[in-house]
Amino acid sequence: MAHVKELLPVKKVYLIGIxxxxxxxxxxxxxxxxxxxxxxxxxxxxxxxxxxxxxxIAVLEGYTKDHLVTFHPDLVVIGNAAASTNAEAAGTLELxxxxxxxxxxxxxxxxxxxxxxxxxxxxxxxxxxxxMAWLLESAGRDPSMVVGGIPLNFNQNFKLGGGPEFVIEGDxxxxxxxxxxxxxxHYGANTLLVNNIEFDHADIYANLEAIIDAFRKGVQxxxxxxxxxxxxxxxxxxxxxxxxRSRWLTFGTSRGCDITATDIEFTPxxxxxxxxxxxxxxxxxxxxxxxxHNVVNALADIAIARxxxxxxxxxxxxxxxxxxxxRRMEVRGVERGVTVIDDFAHHxxxxxxxxxxxxxxxxxxxxxALFEPRSITSSRKEFEAGxxxxxxxxxxxxxxxIFHKGRYETRYGLDKMMSAAAIVDRLNADGxxxxxxxxxxxxxxxxxRDARPDDVVMVMSSGAFGGVHxxxxxxxxxx
Numbered sequence: 001m002a003h004v005k006e007l008l009p010v011k012k013v014y015l016i017g018i019x020x021x022x023x024x025x026x027x028x029x030x031x032x033x034x035x036x037x038x039x040x041x042x043x044x045x046x047x048x049x050x051x052x053x054x055x056x057i058a059v060l061e062g063y064t065k066d067h068l069v070t071f072h073p074d075l076v077v078i079g080n081a082a083a084s085t086n087a088e089a090a091g092t093l094e095l096x097x098x099x100x101x102x103x104x105x106x107x108x109x110x111x112x113x114x115x116x117x118x119x120x121x122x123x124x125x126x127x128x129x130x131x132m133a134w135l136l137e138s139a140g141r142d143p144s145m146v147v148g149g150i151p152l153n154f155n156q157n158f159k160l161g162g163g164p165e166f167v168i169e170g171d172x173x174x175x176x177x178x179x180x181x182x183x184x185x186h187y188g189a190n191t192l193l194v195n196n197i198e199f200d201h202a203d204i205y206a207n208l209e210a211i212i213d214a215f216r217k218g219v220q221x222x223x224x225x226x227x228x229x230x231x232x233x234x235x236x237x238x239x240x241x242x243x244x245r246s247r248w249l250t251f252g253t254s255r256g257c258d259i260t261a262t263d264i265e266f267t268p269x270x271x272x273x274x275x276x277x278x279x280x281x282x283x284x285x286x287x288x289x290x291x292x293h294n295v296v297n298a299l300a301d302i303a304i305a306r307x308x309x310x311x312x313x314x315x316x317x318x319x320x321x322x323x324x325x326x327r328r329m330e331v332r333g334v335e336r337g338v339t340v341i342d343d344f345a346h347h348x349x350x351x352x353x354x355x356x357x358x359x360x361x362x363x364x365x366x367x368x369a370l371f372e373p374r375s376i377t378s379s380r381k382e383f384e385a386g387x388x389x390x391x392x393x394x395x396x397x398x399x400x401x402i403f404h405k406g407r408y409e410t411r412y413g414l415d416k417m418m419s420a421a422a423i424v425d426r427l428n429a430d431g432x433x434x435x436x437x438x439x440x441x442x443x444x445x446x447x448x449r450d451a452r453p454d455d456v457v458m459v460m461s462s463g464a465f466g467g468v469h470x471x472x473x474x475x476x477x478x479x
Contacts, residue, residue, distance in 0.1 A: 003178055004098045007108045010074035014067075015039030015102075016088045017079025018059055021148045022171070022183075023102055024048045025158035026077065027057050029110060029146070032160055038071050040088060045464045047150055047326060051157075065091030073097060077105045084177045101176040103186035106146060106168070111187060114144060114166035117304060118187045120218060121195025121231070122172075122211075123350055127289070128195060128297040129169040130154075130325050135305045135318035136165055143167055149344070152323035165308065172214055174204050182214045190226045191307065192218060193300050197236035200347055203376040203412075212236055222246040229303050231296065232257035249307075251299045253292075259303045261295050266360055271295055275302060283312035287319045291357040329357060332469045335476035337453025340469055345371075346378040346462035348386025355393035355458060362456045369394035370443065370468065372461035373418065374403045384418050388426050394458070396450075397427055397434035398443055400465060440466030448475030 013030050015023050018039025028051075030037045040060040044052070052059050060067045068076070068091050076092045076099040084090065092099050100108075119129040130151035136143040137153070142163035148171065150157050170184030170192075197215055199208040219240045222228050231237045232250030241248060250257040253264070261273040263284075270288040273295050274281060287298050298319060305315045324330070327344045334340070339362070345354040351371065358367050369391055373379035379402045391397045399420045402408075408417040420436040427434035437443045447457060459469050 004075075004100050007075065007100065007105070008098070010035070010098075012036045012071065012073045013075050013077060013105075014071055014073035015077045015079065016063070016086065016092075017041055017081045018052065018057070019044035019048050020079050020081060020102075021048060021157060022106075022146065022169075023077070023079045024052055025146045025156075026102055026106055027052065028055050028156065029106075029158050029160055031055060031057060033109070038067075038073075040067050051150075063087040065094070068092065068095060068097065075100065075105075077102055078176050078178075080174055080176050080183075082177065089177065101179055101186070103175055103183040107186050107188055110144065110160065111166045111168065115164050115190045115308075116188050117165055117167045117191045117193070117308075118170040118184055118189035118218075119167070119193045119195070120170040120172065120184050120215065121193070122198040122200050123196055123347070123353070124293060124297045125169045125171070125195070126325055126344070127294065127328060128193065128300060129167055131289075131298065131318075131322050132193075132301045132304060133159065133167040134322050135301055135310065135315055136163065136167065136308070137161075138318040138321055139305075139310050139314040141165060141308075141310075147325075149328065150326040152325065153321070170218070172211065173201055180204070182218070184218050185221065189218070189222055191229065191304055192222050192227075193229045193304065194219065194237050194240070195231050195297065195300055196234045198347075198349060199382075201377050208236070212239065216240055216243050219243045220245070227307060229300055229307075231300070233296070249303060251303050252296060259299060261299050264292070264295055266290055268361060268363075273299075275299065277306070283316070285312075285316055285319055288322050288324070290360055291353060293353050294357075329354065329361070332459075333473040335473050336451075336479060338447075338451045338455045338457060338476055340457045340472050340476075341459065342469055343458060343460050344462055345460040346374060348383050348390045351387065351460055352390035352393060354460060355390065358456055358458050359393060366395045366452065366455045367393070368447065368451070368455060368457040369397045370400065370447075370457060370459045370465070371397070372400040372403065372463065372465040372468075373420070374461045374463040374465070376404050376407065376412070378462065379404060379408070379418050381416055381418050384423055387418070387423050388430075391423070391427055391432065391434065392430065394432065397424070397432060398446065399424065399434070399436045400440070400443060400461075400468070401438040403463065440468045440471055443468055444471035444475040447472050448479055451476065
């Protein structure tokens with residue numbers, strides 16, 4: 001049976017690539033709705049491995065057609081990490097099993113009857129989606145949500161609520177091997193948030209224009225009766241204004257936006273700002289989030305919350321009780337006065353923002369930046385200058401191993417890969433001590449030896465970084 005767009009009634013669902021953040025959420029949602037669920041992956045690491053274990057969902061190691069034969073699903077969901085040559089993707093076609101993509105499955109089985117709030121943008125999606133869901137939840141709206149991280153308020157990355165809204169993180173990465181369009185095109189946005197657009201995902205987008213085009217399709221899809229909430233400070237976002245058929249509401253810190261923030265203040269506990277709505281002063285909000293970027297993220301959510309009928313007081317309650325997300329400035333431990341923080345940053349802009357946030361939160365303290373170029377995109381040559389600039393926010397820098405070096409050697413060409421040595425040389429020349437270390441134990445050794453009480457160690461990667469956080473904390477405690 002071919003790729004199915006309209007899903008028939010199913011009981012048993014099998015997920016190829018179940019360890020991905022969104023795939024794991026889908027697995028949990030299916031299980032909660034009473035489906036029988038299993039799936040496969042390679043090298044699943046925490047938090048997703050422990051999460052699936054906690055739900056009691058079978059995760060089969062590696063990919064083989066035998067898994068499908070044994071489980072015999074009514075529907076196979078093929079994750080975007082699985083190429084057409086994947087043994088189970090090929091097995092699905094061979095066994096003539098009905099299959100679909102992860103975004104299509106989520107829309108068909110869960111979003112279809114709800115008001116779909118889709119949060120898109122190059123940066124800040126997870127924080128903004130989580131906060132949006134929490135504003136609705138704390139106001140008693142019982143929303144559904146799917147987010148690409150684990151919000152501490154919910155302690156899981158999905159929720160199936162009885163309320164009218166479904167809040168979902170709209171990723172611009174491709175959908176599946178049989179659908180190269182961005183995932184966010186599948187969620188049927190009634191409220192589309194376009195937060196910012198920058199060049200990213202260099203493995204699937206040729207250039208910035210290609211990315212803007214993907215967002216253009218998303219904007220064009222929104223029906224005239226619905227709404228697009230757009231970042232009025234971002235020129236790339238604003239270039240899509242003419243493509244919108246729906247209401248277009250802008251947010252930002254510049255005067256011309258429909259909803260603006262003025263008199264922004266930051267404290268170690270977060271921030272405060274005055275929101276103006278269409279030219280009139282509206283409310284002074286306090287938030288637990290710090291940094292200019294998070295003021296803008298919060299402003300976008302406040303705009304949507306107001307459109308969905310929440311009062312300023314209800315919104316304020318949500319803002320002040322929001323706890324943040326695992327792996328977003330998450331303190332993993334403090335040993336001998338040294339604070340070790342885990343963060344998902346893996347793009348020059350995100351790293352610069354994260355380090356600036358750390359400096360604000362820990363004024364006067366020495367900041368170490370540890371970075372693992374984990375994805376194909378994060379290790380691209382064109383980001384070298386961006387990393388050099390971003391790491392100027394740190395007092396000491398260590399770059400770990402380039403995770404996909406082998407794929408550059410065999411597929412993309414080493415000339416397309418960033419030179420960690422060039423970044424390190426330039427930082428050292430600019431007076432910022434930097435080194436490149438491939439071995440995770442050796443990284444922990446250096447920090448264990450050189451870190452001083454009050455130092456802050458920022459560990460940044462979109463993956464596990466070899467469990468270096470624990471290694472550092474162990475090394476410090478045994479010093």
